[in-house]
Amino acid sequence: MTRPVTPLLDTIQSPADLKGLSDAQLRKLADELRAETISAVSETGGHLGAGLGVVEMTVALHAVFDAPKDKIIWDVSHQSYPHKILTGRRDRIRTLRTKDGLSGFTKRSESAYDPFGAGHSSTSISAALGFAVARDLGGTTESGLGDAIAIIGDGSMSAGMAFEAMNNAGHLGKRMIVILNDNEMSIAEPTGALSSYLSRLYAGEPLQDLKEAAKGAIGLLPPPFREGAKRAKDMLKHMTVGGTMFEELGFRYIGPVDGHDMEQLLTVLRSVKARADGPVLIHAITKKGKGYAPAETARDKGHATAKFDVPTGKQVKAKSNAPSYTNVFAEVLLKEAARDPKICAVTAAMPDGTGLARFMERYTSRCFDVGIAEQHAVTFSAGLAAGGLRPFCAIYSTFLQRGYDQVVHDVAIQRLPVRFAIDRAGLVGADGATHAGSFDIGFMANLPGMVVMAAADEAELARMVVTAARHDEGPIAFRFPRGEGVGVDIPADAEPLEIGKGRIVREGKGVAILSFGTRLQEVEIACEALGAKGITPTVADARFAKPLDRDMILRLAAEHDALITIEEGAVGGFGSHVAQLLSDEGVFDQGLKFRSMVLPDTFIDHASPADMYAEAKLDAASIEAKVLDVLGIARVGSLSA
Structure with a gap:
């Protein structure tokens, strides 16, 4: 696969290398960073549109602020691929979301430039406020504590937690910066005069005067920018350009700023860095998928994609005969x-x-x-x-x-x-x-x-x-899990289940395996291998963790020497409920051997689902091994051999 030519990006090993670049070079760097992001995601799959929408913002932030001392916190963080490329991880960017590769989100253990991990939305302002308070109370980190900057999307601002944090931040009055990455407002191509005017405005006025100055600029905005899309208009209802709602929460409001105009971004960020003495909100207008037509025109703006062909944007997906x-x-x-x-x-x-x-x-x-x-x-x-x-x-x-x-x-x-x-x-x-x-x-x-x-x-x-x-x-x-089914026939008119009743899948002897969920397919594979050794487990599909099928479970316990439960969940789930039932009924007093196969007491890093389940020891080989172990049989010629 041909990779983009990126002579300027090739010189960047860390954000410190951006400090000596001119503004014109930073604009060129953003173009190369966008091309590199598209190229990398085409090989790995992942979140594309969000990252493309913040390329200029990422370059500007790292050019102006001093990460990792300054804490740049990406809300959700699925837009952090460009950030990772600029912070010493470009050599691994094509390992995104693969086993032992880079995470698709920010991750504290991965880099000092990821000060706060995230995978869900609306946490960034709370975290940034925590860093700001820690800084002022003498807290320390290995890289120091400077400014705290949260970048949060307008969608994430719909969650109550974001406003809880804004309210608290305004009350405390700590110096911190929130960038509202608004990618729902329609935006026309800015005129050169308008961009220059806004840049001069933000550079030349004290923060406290920007509200009134910005009001004077609203008439110069082109109609699509001024009126916006419906969702953005709803969000900004009853607000002037001065950001009344945010100022009522205690924030200095600056905006709207064109989030793809490097001149505006640099001018605003430099001004805020030099002058802010409390919480500031910068309202930046961006476009998801910016600079890559297939993402810009996609229904989800390239939110999540499989591997794809860069010239066409056509995704490369494995064909499956089973529906998801x-x-x-x-x-x-x-x-x-x-x-x-x-x-x-x-x-x-x-x-x-x-x-x-x-x-x-x-x-x-x-x-x-x-x-x-x-x-x-x-x-x-x-x-x-x-x-x-x-x-x-x-x-x-x-x-x-x-x-x-x-x-x-x-x-x-x-x-x-x-x-x-x-x-x-x-x-x-x-x-x-x-x-x-x-x-x-x-x-x-x-x-x-x-x-x-x-x-x-x-x-x-x-x-x-x-x-x-x-x-x-x-x-x-x-x-139910992510991904495709196993290919079984689906009834045209499915019948409801009897509440609390499971089913026996295969009759055997000696040991019974009680499965809850889609591990049943791995159980069947394990049973084929066990059958070659003369071991024929009974297999049951529990269907229900609550209410349990008491009759079926007690029958399995009474008719077998050992009972093994398996589930795609952590301790405290299905197996624990079965164990409680067996304990209450005094079954353990009768000598039943019981084992429960659950997810381990750890967070498992990204990999293919098969690799993750193998690591969790919930695959067919591990099920076979568990049966042999509970029966006291040496593991010879097993699936995992």
Whole structure:
């Protein structure tokens, strides 16, 4: 693959190398950095559009500020690839999101230039305020403590935590900088006169006078810039260019600034660095996917992409004969919604990722994207349920953690029939630990009255969607992984499951394996290898972590010498509930050998899902080894040999 020619970027080993460049050279560097980012992501896949939207901002920040002493904190941090290239990691940038390679997000253990790790949104202002207070109270880090700069998108500003942090920061009055990266406002190409005027304005006026000065510039803005897109207009409603809302929270407001105009960015950042004596908010207008047409025109602006061909933008995806679990969920939900007009759906800024985009198109009035606000999504769903509707609250496992208090108080205690569709359950691959769905089995199954299911394959998922749609007795949740199914036939009209009843997949003797979720496929592979050794385990699909199938589990315990549970979740989940049942029934007193296979007590770094599960010892080879171990048989000629 031909890589871009980047003579200026080739001279950059660290941000210190930017200090001697002229402004014109910094503009050239931004062009080369954008080309290098596109080239790298084309080879690895990953988040593209967000990073392309902050290329100029990244160069300007590192040219003006002194990282790592100054703490540059990227909210979500999926836009940090250009930042990584400039901070000594260019030689590894083509290892992004691969085993032992660079993380797709900022990560403290990876570099001193990543002062705060992130994978989810709306944390940057809180973290930056923490650094600012630590600085003023004599705190220390290895690289020192200077300015704290948070870069947060307008979407992330929809989360309550961002405003909680803004309110606290304004109250404390500490010197810190927030850059609102607004990529939803429509922006025309700026005229040269306007750009020059704004640059002179910000360079020549004291911060306290910028508000009034900026008001005078609004009439010079071209109509698209002045009026903006609907979402940006809603956000800026009742505000002058002076940023009334932000100033009421205690921030000096500067903007709007063209986030792709290096002259404006450099002038504003230099001015703020020299003069700020409290919290400052810089409102920068950017465009996702900037400078790469396929990303600019894509529906998701190149949010997440597989490997792709740079000239065309065409993604290179492995072909699969099986649909994704997410698509199966979406298809069955559409069928149920056609049957039942009370079914509605809620998502928190992820209509595409959760499969609800098609539902939103077909049933516009019954589908709600509430923005990056998982807490609100859960309680809103509770209100819908209390009002007699049948809401499906579709949230990734790792994002649902943010709404757990609402799951407990607003849903479970009131026994409201909210249906939780928990996508990305288990280990998710390239997104790594921040996106792993490791804990939902435990935190959902611990709640009284909550029904918790996990699909072993796509046909089982179809039945679980139908089961949830027709369950009105209280809250119910079903979890499923990222990626494609296993290729089983999906019934055209799936039948609901009997609540709390599992199934026997194969009859055997000696040892029983009780699987919860899609590890069942690995169990089957392990059983084939064990069969060659004359060992024939009984295999069961639990289907439910709550309520447990007591009769099936007690039968397995009574008829076998050993029982092994396996799940794609952390300790405290399905296996713990089974162990509690066996303990309560006195089964352990009768000599049953019991083992529980769960995710290890550590956060597993990004790799392929297969590699991650092998590291977690939840693959077929590890299951085979566990069976041999519990039976006291030496491991010879096993799958892992």
